[in-house]
Each structure stands twice: as structure tokens, then as C-alpha cells.
Amino acid sequence: MLDLDFSADRLDAANIIGGGWCAATQGAVIEVENPADETVIGTVPDSSAEDAARAVEAARRAQPGWAAVPAVERGRAVRKLAGLIAERSEDLARLITREQGKPIGQARGEVGATVGFLEYASENARRIEGDIIASDNRDEEIHIRRHPYGVVVGLTAWNYPAALAARKLGPALVAGNAFVLLAHEITPFSGLFIAALAEQAGIPPGVVNVVSGRGPIVGQALVEHPGTGMITMTGSNRAGREIFRTAADGMKVLRLELGGKAPFIVLEDADIDRAVAAAVTARYTNCGQICTCNERMYLHRDIADEFLEKFVAASRALTIGDPMTDPGIGPKVSGTEVAKVKSIVDAAVAAGAEVLLEGGPLTEGPYAKGHWYAPTVLSLANNDSPVIAQEVFGPVVPAVRVDDFDHALQLANDTEYGLSAYIFTQDHRRLMQTPYRLNFGEIYVNRANGEQFQAFHNGWGHSGLGGEDGKYGFDGYLRKQALYMNWA
Structure with a gap:
């Protein structure tokens, strides 16, 4: 044996x-x-x-x-x-x-x-x-x-x-x-x-x-x-x-x-507190190292400021530390992964991204050993950024303001990936349209990620x-x- x-x-x-x-x-x-x-x-x-x-x-x-x-x-x-x-x-x-x-x-x-x-x-x-x-x-x-x-x-x-x-x-x-x-x-x-x-x-x-x-x-x-x-x-x-x-x-x-590059869509009629809680879970669980993670947020202009204020506050409040003490965020899996995430963020900032929450690598004090990266939130004007195109696989998320449902779907579908997507709205008509117009194999409606055993975990496209x-x-x-x- x-x-x-x-x-x-x-x-x-x-x-x-x-x-x-x-x-x-x-x-x-x-x-x-x-x-x-x-x-x-x-x-x-x-x-x-x-x-x-x-x-x-x-x-x-x-x-x-x-x-x-x-x-x-x-x-x-x-x-x-x-x-x-x-x-x-x-x-x-x-x-x-x-x-x-x-x-x-x-x-x-x-x-x-x-x-x-x-x-x-x-x-x-x-x-x-x-x-x-x-x-x-x-x-x-x-x-x-x-x-x-x-x-x-x-x-x-x-x-x-x-x-x-x-x-x-x-x-x-x-x-x-x-x-x-x-x-x-x-x-x-x-x-x-x-x-x-x-x-x-x-x-x-x-x-x-x-x-x-x-x-x-x-x-x-x-x-x-x-x-x-x-x-x-x-x-x-x-x-x-x-x-x-x-x-x-x-x-x-x-x-x-x-891989995945899941869009997280929040429309003007969404339950904002519920959407923020789901966005935090879907971005930071396992230090963002999940293929279904919230990789890019598309927020209706009418609620974007309120959402981002609450999301940034929740991100800042997460504890980072020894994973055996069950913090909010543990380490990245390797130094190579930390360097990859940092390079994507640096390229996004160089291309004009606004930093709403500056996290980045942690290397001093209790973080002198290990592979640590603090939550980082960016604001972008459009999809023209490396952080939108590349799978980050870490505790970094960009946000883009959108004009309406159609604009959100247009930007969400602008990717070679097609694994998972999120949408938050109370409009039944929009929800009925979503599976026909959002080109992803797995869609989470008004909830965070987490597939179930009896369902089907299925990627489209690349x-x-x-x-x-x-x-x-x-x-x-x-x-x-x-x-x-x-x-x-």
C-alpha cells in the first residue's frame, strides 16, 4: 500500500x-x-x-x-x-x-x-x-x-x-x-x-x-x-x-x-452593494488566480463613482498575510507571477491608466520573504490598454465607464477569450438578451463566480x-x- x-x-x-x-x-x-x-x-x-x-x-x-x-x-x-x-x-x-x-x-x-x-x-x-x-x-x-x-x-x-x-x-x-x-x-x-x-x-x-x-x-x-x-x-x-x-x-x-478575461458588467439599475461584494470575491479570491476571475469591470456612468468608491474601500480593507492565518489575500504563487503582473500594470499606467488604488509588489517587513502583491484598481477610458487585453491572473482590476447596455456588451465581447462573464441588472429584458449577445460559455447573473458540479464549465473562442x-x-x-x- x-x-x-x-x-x-x-x-x-x-x-x-x-x-x-x-x-x-x-x-x-x-x-x-x-x-x-x-x-x-x-x-x-x-x-x-x-x-x-x-x-x-x-x-x-x-x-x-x-x-x-x-x-x-x-x-x-x-x-x-x-x-x-x-x-x-x-x-x-x-x-x-x-x-x-x-x-x-x-x-x-x-x-x-x-x-x-x-x-x-x-x-x-x-x-x-x-x-x-x-x-x-x-x-x-x-x-x-x-x-x-x-x-x-x-x-x-x-x-x-x-x-x-x-x-x-x-x-x-x-x-x-x-x-x-x-x-x-x-x-x-x-x-x-x-x-x-x-x-x-x-x-x-x-x-x-x-x-x-x-x-x-x-x-x-x-x-x-x-x-x-x-x-x-x-x-x-x-x-x-x-x-x-x-x-x-x-x-x-x-x-x-x-485562460479567461471575464468582463464584470454593472448597469445603472443594479444592486450596487451586492455587485461590489461579488466583484471583490470574484477578483481577489486566491489572489486573483482563477480563470473565471473578474478581470475587467464595465460600469454604467450613472453608478460608476458610487461603485468604485465602495469597491476601492473594500479592496483596501482586505488583509494580506500568512495564509495559515486565513487572511483576505495570500501570496502569489511565484516571483515570476509577481513580475508578470507588475509588468502588465506598468504598461497600463504608461499608456494612461489612472491609479485609483496603488497596490503593487510588497517586499518589506513581513513581506520581505514570499511573493506578495497588494490589490490595485485602475480606471481606463476605453479598451485600448494592455491590462484589458492580457489575462492578469492577479489582484489587479481595471474599470471602464460605459454609456448603456449595448456599449457594455460591445466592450465585453472585444476579446479573444470566452470563458466567463458577469452581469448585474434587474431588467428582465436585458437578462433575456444577455445569453444571445454575450459571447462567453459561462455567465454569472447577479452573483459572484463559483461553478457547480452538475453544470457545465465551458470556454468559447480561445x-x-x-x-x-x-x-x-x-x-x-x-x-x-x-x-x-x-x-x-
């Missing part, structure tokens, strides 16, 4: 391949840093393409036996895995905070989502359905059947390392696939934690495998491997394009959830392909087969 004390002060973990712990073939390791104080909390293998191939081959060997297990039994095993995670929820929450930096309360919320994704997936075990269609021929029926792809490769982002792994792992396993997870090199331990419990849940060795390492090496090898049947990835638009190109030669099936969650997401882990049954 796999075992590792994930609550230890230091974790020196290995890959999980074929049910056992495995070091990288070349022996190299990656140091994992705590974003709050830059201490090294452990190491994981710096794996190679050879290690990736070993993981895929282990999954290929295990998958036929797993697919032969009745779906309801596969579902029970996934539900048991959810229960085992729930029993150790505080261990996983603290692990998430240590490697990713989100406040402990938010990390506990991520663990709850991790359990929920697996529980929902388990409920789909009795929903693998086909069709029988009448044939044009005598003595014949057409059966539409659903089958697993075989080996599913999961590539996840660092911002929600446990929840994103579970979001993909659960439906893949219930559908009868084996799974190989690339544990992101910044936040690898959460995925290893989940996989280490799989055998205790009754999931056979080799069905769940985890390889840590760098995306350009290990990720590319997993995508290119001829044994990989499907790739599901959450990450940046740039990485998604690279995976799309790499997968093309092998005609691999892709599900890509990429924000991705496919989608996750609910019955539509689960169906994506099964391929269809047409069987012509002739008994003449």
Missing part, C-alpha cells in the same frame, strides 16, 4: 507508476517552494520523457481490467476515494496552502470541491447510456454504444491543484479509463496525495498514475505517446495552443480549459475546447460506437 506522511514538515516524494513509488530515471529532482516564505517544503522527481512513457504503459496495461469492472463498482471506488480524502481533509488543505499559497479557509473550500467532484462523478456510474435506432434495412437495428478512450492524460494548472485533478480523474475513472496525471512542478503534492489514496479505495494499481516534471518535457511526451487516447488540460492559452499542435499528428481527442462537469462533461470521457445488428 502506498504511504507517505503528507503532513510532515518536508516531503520528498516520488512518481506513482503502476501502483508504486518511482524516482525519475535520471534521478533529478525539483524543489517545491512555499510561496509565503520561499522555504523549500520538499522535492519531487524532475521526470523525463522516459518516465512519462512508463506511466502511460502502466496505464495501458491496467485499463482493460478496469474497464471490465461493472461501472457501478467503479463508481463505488471513486466515491470511497472521495471519503478517504474527506477523512484527511485538514491534511490536504494545509498541504494546498503550503505549496500553492491560498488562505487556509479557501484551501479547505478547495478540498470540499475535490470531494464533491469525485462524489458527483461516482453518481454517473448508472448513466452510461446508449441508443437503439431503427434501421432502414429489414431485420436490423443500429446500436449506439459508449466506450472509454483507454488512457486519459490529465494536465492541470497550479492554482487549484487538488480540485482540478479530481475534476478530471473522477469522470475518467467512472467511464472506465485509466489515468495519468502530470503533477504541475509548482504544486505537485496535492495530486500525489489523491493518487496515494486510490489503492486504499479499491482502484487497482496502474489505473491511477502520477508523474511530476516540467510541461515542455513530460507534458509533451504524454501528449505525443501513441498510447494516450485523450488529453484533458487546464492551463494557459499559450500552453493550450502548444498541446493542440502537438496532439494534431496523433489525432488525439482534446478537452482544453484555457478559452478552450470541450468542457468539464455535469452530464455533458462526463460524456466527453466516453467515445461513441455505432453497431449495426443484422439478424437476417
Whole structure:
């Protein structure tokens, strides 16, 4: 049985391949840093393409036996895995905070989502359905059947390392696939934690495998491997394009959830206090490191001053500090991320943005160690700014005044992204028009972000392909087969 004390002060973990712990073939390791104080909390293998191939081959060997297990039994095993995670929820929450930096309360919320994704997936075990269609021929029926792809490769982002792994792992396993997870090199331990419990849940060795390492090496090898049947990835638009190109030669099936640039529209009839509270939550949760975050605000001129006064005050009031004390905002995940956000803000200010709240990098006193960035609010005249075009992925938000509903929609749709959007209004006619005119796969009406397990998390445009969650997401882990049954 796999075992590792994930609550230890230091974790020196290995890959999980074929049910056992495995070091990288070349022996190299990656140091994992705590974003709050830059201490090294452990190491994981710096794996190679050879290690990736070993993981895929282990999954290929295990998958036929797993697919032969009745779906309801596969579902029970996934539900048991959810229960085992729930029993150790505080261990996983603290692990998430240590490697990713989100406040402990938010990390506990991520663990709850991790359990929920697996529980929902388990409920789909009795929903693998086909069709029988009448044939044009005598003595014949057409059966539409659903089958697993075989080996599913999961590539996840660092911002929600446990929840994103579970979001993909659960439906893949219930559908009868084996799974190989690339544990992101910044936040690898959460995925290893989940996989280490799989055998205790009754999931056979080799069905769940985890390889840590760098995306350009290990990720590319997993995508290119001829044994990989499907790739599901959450990450940046740039990485998604690279995976799309790499997968093309092998005609691999892709599900890509990429970046977002969510507009936050507040019209003149909105409940201002409710909109401000939602805007704060949707911008600053996880230090703004969520693909559905409030990335740009479009405010009707009649209410813009009142909204911004309250929003800036609420932003200034947020506490920043040690994530284990559950502040309003924890650290950014890395120094590279801090530098990226600063460069976007500097470019926006140079292009004429007005600074309503000057935050920026924090580097002194209690912030001398770690990767800290204080909330920053900008006011812009229009969409012609780098901070409007680029995904910030941090606690920075620009605001633009708009003349009316049509003007707001015009500016909101002026982007290559199409993941999430927000609108606040009490006008029923506008709300009925919104899904036809706002070009995003997920729209939040009069509320903050936070998708639900039974819905569908789906990006349009350059924000991705496919989608996750609910019955539509689960169906994506099964391929269809047409069987012509002739008994003449």
C-alpha cells in the first residue's frame, strides 16, 4: 500500500507508476517552494520523457481490467476515494496552502470541491447510456454504444491543484479509463496525495498514475505517446495552443480549459452593494488566480463613482498575510507571477491608466520573504490598454465607464477569450438578451463566480475546447460506437 506522511514538515516524494513509488530515471529532482516564505517544503522527481512513457504503459496495461469492472463498482471506488480524502481533509488543505499559497479557509473550500467532484462523478456510474435506432434495412437495428478512450492524460494548472485533478480523474475513472496525471512542478503534492489514496479505495494499481516534471518535457511526451487516447488540460492559452499542435499528428481527442478575461458588467439599475461584494470575491479570491476571475469591470456612468468608491474601500480593507492565518489575500504563487503582473500594470499606467488604488509588489517587513502583491484598481477610458487585453491572473482590476447596455456588451465581447462573464441588472429584458449577445460559455447573473458540479464549465473562442462537469462533461470521457445488428 502506498504511504507517505503528507503532513510532515518536508516531503520528498516520488512518481506513482503502476501502483508504486518511482524516482525519475535520471534521478533529478525539483524543489517545491512555499510561496509565503520561499522555504523549500520538499522535492519531487524532475521526470523525463522516459518516465512519462512508463506511466502511460502502466496505464495501458491496467485499463482493460478496469474497464471490465461493472461501472457501478467503479463508481463505488471513486466515491470511497472521495471519503478517504474527506477523512484527511485538514491534511490536504494545509498541504494546498503550503505549496500553492491560498488562505487556509479557501484551501479547505478547495478540498470540499475535490470531494464533491469525485462524489458527483461516482453518481454517473448508472448513466452510461446508449441508443437503439431503427434501421432502414429489414431485420436490423443500429446500436449506439459508449466506450472509454483507454488512457486519459490529465494536465492541470497550479492554482487549484487538488480540485482540478479530481475534476478530471473522477469522470475518467467512472467511464472506465485509466489515468495519468502530470503533477504541475509548482504544486505537485496535492495530486500525489489523491493518487496515494486510490489503492486504499479499491482502484487497482496502474489505473491511477502520477508523474511530476516540467510541461515542455513530460507534458509533451504524454501528449505525443501513441498510447494516450485523450488529453484533458487546464492551463494557459499559450500552453493550450502548444498541446493542440502537438496532439494534431496523433489525432488525439482534446478537452482544453484555457485562460479567461471575464468582463464584470454593472448597469445603472443594479444592486450596487451586492455587485461590489461579488466583484471583490470574484477578483481577489486566491489572489486573483482563477480563470473565471473578474478581470475587467464595465460600469454604467450613472453608478460608476458610487461603485468604485465602495469597491476601492473594500479592496483596501482586505488583509494580506500568512495564509495559515486565513487572511483576505495570500501570496502569489511565484516571483515570476509577481513580475508578470507588475509588468502588465506598468504598461497600463504608461499608456494612461489612472491609479485609483496603488497596490503593487510588497517586499518589506513581513513581506520581505514570499511573493506578495497588494490589490490595485485602475480606471481606463476605453479598451485600448494592455491590462484589458492580457489575462492578469492577479489582484489587479481595471474599470471602464460605459454609456448603456449595448456599449457594455460591445466592450465585453472585444476579446479573444470566452470563458466567463458577469452581469448585474434587474431588467428582465436585458437578462433575456444577455445569453444571445454575450459571447462567453459561462455567465454569472447577479452573483459572484463559483461553478457547480452538475453544470457545465465551458470556454468559447480561445478559452478552450470541450468542457468539464455535469452530464455533458462526463460524456466527453466516453467515445461513441455505432453497431449495426443484422439478424437476417
